[in-house]
Amino acid sequence: MNLLPLLDIILASLVIGVAIFTITARDLFASVVGYVAYGLLLAFVWIRLYAPDVALTEAAVGSGVTGVLLITAGQRLGALKNVAPDAEPGFILKLLTCLLAALVAGALGAAILMLPDPPPSLAPEAAAAADGAGAGLGNPITAVLMSYRSLDTMLEKIVLILAVIGVWSVGADKAWGGAPAPLRQSRPYPPMVFLAQMLAPVGVIIGIHIFWTGADAPGGAFQGGALLAAMWMFTMMARLVDPPRVDAQWLRLALVAGPAVFLVTGLAGEVMAGSFFAYPHGLAKPIILIIEAFMVLSIAAALPILVAGPPSDRKDQ
Amino acid sequence: MITLLDLFSIAAIGAGTFFFVAGTVGLLRFPDSLTRLHALTKADNLGLGMVALGLIPRADNPLSALKLIVIWALVMLSGASTSQLIGRALRRGHK
Numbered sequence: 185m186n187l188l189p190l191l192d193i194i195l196a197s198l199v200i201g202v203a204i205f206t207i208t209a210r211d212l213f214a215s216v217v218g219y220v221a222y223g224l225l226l227a228f229v230w231i232r233l234y235a236p237d238v239a240l241t242e243a244a245v246g247s248g249v250t251g252v253l254l255i256t257a258g259q260r261l262g263a264l265k266n267v268a269p270d271a272e273p274g275f276i277l278k279l280l281t282c283l284l285a286a287l288v289a290g291a292l293g294a295a296i297l298m299l300p301d302p303p304p305s306l307a308p309e310a311a312a313a314a315d316g317a318g319a320g321l322g323n324p325i326t327a328v329l330m331s332y333r334s335l336d337t338m339l340e341k342i343v344l345i346l347a348v349i350g351v352w353s354v355g356a357d358k359a360w361g362g363a364p365a366p367l368r369q370s371r372p373y374p375p376m377v378f379l380a381q382m383l384a385p386v387g388v389i390i391g392i393h394i395f396w397t398g399a400d401a402p403g404g405a406f407q408g409g410a411l412l413a414a415m416w417m418f419t420m421m422a423r424l425v426d427p428p429r430v431d432a433q434w435l436r437l438a439l440v441a442g443p444a445v446f447l448v449t450g451l452a453g454e455v456m457a458g459s460f461f462a463y464p465h466g467l468a469k470p471i472i473l474i475i476e477a478f479m480v481l482s483i484a485a486a487l488p489i490l491v492a493g494p495p496s497d498r499k500d501q
Numbered sequence: 502m503i504t505l506l507d508l509f510s511i512a513a514i515g516a517g518t519f520f521f522v523a524g525t526v527g528l529l530r531f532p533d534s535l536t537r538l539h540a541l542t543k544a545d546n547l548g549l550g551m552v553a554l555g556l557i558p559r560a561d562n563p564l565s566a567l568k569l570i571v572i573w574a575l576v577m578l579s580g581a582s583t584s585q586l587i588g589r590a591l592r593r594g595h596k
Contacts, residue, residue, distance in 0.1 A: 373589060379582035386575065 192232060199225045212261065216254045223247025236402035237325040240394070244410035249487050252417060256367070256491055321469055322400030329404070330472045334461040338446040341479055344486040345439055352430055355494030361431040364489075365496040372423040380422035387415040395480050399469065405476040409483025416488040427492035435485060442482030446475050506558040517551030520544055534591050538584050545580040549573055 202225060206218035223246040230239035273281075309332075321327040329337045395408030419425050428435050449471060450461040457464045463471050520543055527540025553573040560566040 373586065375582050375585035375589075379579065382578055383575070386571075 195225065195228055195232065199229060212258045213255070216251060216258055219254060220247050220251040223251065237323070237398075237404060237407075240402060240404075240407040241410075244407050244414070248414060249410055249491075252414075252491055256493070260493070321472065323398060323402065323404070325402075326398050326404050326472070326476075330475065331461075331463065331468065334446070334450065338443055338450070341443045341446070341482055344483065345443065348439060348486050348489050351490055352494055355430075356497055359495040359497035361429065362495040362497060363429045364427040364492040364494060366423060366426050367417070367421045367492065368423055377422045377424065380418045380424055384415045384419050384424075387411055387418070391415065391480075391484075395476060398476070399473060405479040406483060409480040410487060412480065412484035413487035416484065417491055420488065420492065427489070430489075430495045435489070438481050438485035439489070440482070442475075442479035445478040449475055510555040510558055513551045513555030515555075517548045517553075517555060520548035520551060524548060535588065538587060542580055542584055546577050549576055 199222065202218055202222045206215050206222055209215040209218055223242055227239040227243040227247065230236070230242055321330075391408045391411030393408075394403040394411060395405055396403075398404030398408065416425075420427060449463075453462040453464075454460045524540050524542075524544025527543070528537050531537045531540055550573050553569045556569055557566045560569060
C-alpha cells in the first residue's frame with residue numbers, strides 16, 4: 185500500500201478527533217488549545233491539497249490570531265463569571281441550538297454530497313482573468329484576489345473595520361476615547377520581555393517578506409499582515425508598549441488606509457481603464473503592490489486592536 | 502545512487518526523528534508537567550535541529566538553507582521562552 189494516502193487518512197482522522205475534542209472539552213482553555221491545534225492540523229491538510237497560500241492563512245489567522253482572540257475572550261468571560269452567576273440555558277434554547285447546528289451541518293453535507301460531476305467551478309475563468317488583464321503577478325492566487333475578486337477582497341477588509349467598531353462599542357461611555365486595558369496587569373516577566381525584544385524585529389522582517397514575496401510565490405497581504413499583527417501583540421503582552429488610545433488619529437488612519445486606497449484605486453480604474461477595479465495595462469503589478477502594502481498596514485493595525493478590546497476607564501499604574 | 506551527502510541527510514533526519522519520538526514518549530509518559538516540558542524541549546531543540554541539518558544539503562540554494570537555520574533558531578528561541586513561561590506558571594500554582 186502506498187504510504188501517502190495512509191498518512192492523509194491519519195491526518196484527516198486527527199483533524200476530526202481534535203475537532204471533537206474541541207467541542208466536547210469542558211474546560212474553556214482546553215477547548216481553545218484544541219482549536220489552535222485543529223487550525224495547525226488544517227494547515228497541513230491545505231498543504232496536502234497543494235494550497236500553500238490557504239495553509240499560511242490558516243496557520244497565521246485561523247490558528248494564531250484567532251487563538252489569541254479566543255484566549256483573551258475566555259479570560260474576560262472568566263472574570264465576568266465571578267460577578268454574575270451564569271444562568272444555565274433552558275431546555276428549549278438547548279434544543280433550538282442543537283437543531284440549528286444540525287441543520288447547518290446537514291445542509292453543508294448535503295451540498296457536498298449532491299455536487300454534480302464534474303463540480304461547477306469558476307477556476308478556469310478566474311485563471312484566465314488572472315492571466316489576462318490583471319496580470320503581471322507570478323502568484324495566481326494573489327492575482328485572483330486582487331484582480332478577479334477585488335471587490336470581495338476589499339469588503340473583507342471593511343469587515344475587519346466593522347469588527348473593530350463592534351469591539352469598541354461595548355466599552356463604557358465614560359471610557360470612550362481612552363486606551364484599552366493593557367494585555368497584562370502584572371509586572372512583565374523577563375523571559376517574556378526577552379522573547380518580544382528578540383522576536384519582534386525578526387517577525388516584522390518575515391511579515392514584510394511574506395507580503396512582498398506574495399506577488400510571485402505563496403504569501404500575500406493577509407498572511408504578512410497577520411504576522412506583523414502578532415508581533416505588535418507580542419510587544420503589548422510584554423508591556424513594551426501599551427494599547428493605543430482609540431481616538432488616536434494615526435490608529436484610525438492605519439485602520440482605514442487599506443480599504444480606502446483600494447476603493448480609490450477601484451474608482452480610478454473606472455475612469456482610466458474603463459471599469460470599476462480595472463487596472464491600466466502594464467501598471468497592474470505596481471498598483472496591486474501599493475494597494476496590498478496599505479492593506480498590510482490595516483490588517484496589522486486591526487487584529488491587535490481586536491485583541492486589545494474595548495477602551496477601559498480602569499486607571500493603570 | 503546514494504552519495505555521501507544523502508547518507509548524511511538520512512543519518513541526521515533519522516536522528517532528529519528519534520529525538521521527536523523520544524520527546525513524544527516522554528510527553529505521554531512523564532509524571533508531571535515540569536518533566537514533560539523537559540522531554541518536549543529535547544524534541545524541539547535537538548530533534549528539529551537534526552532534521553534541519555539533514556535538509557540543508559537538499560536545499561535548492563543557499564538562501565533556502567539559511568531559511569532552514571533561521572526556522573530552527575526561531576523555534577529554539579520561542580521554545581525556550583515559552584518553557585520558562587509555562588514553568589513559572591506551574592510554580593505559581595496554575596494548572
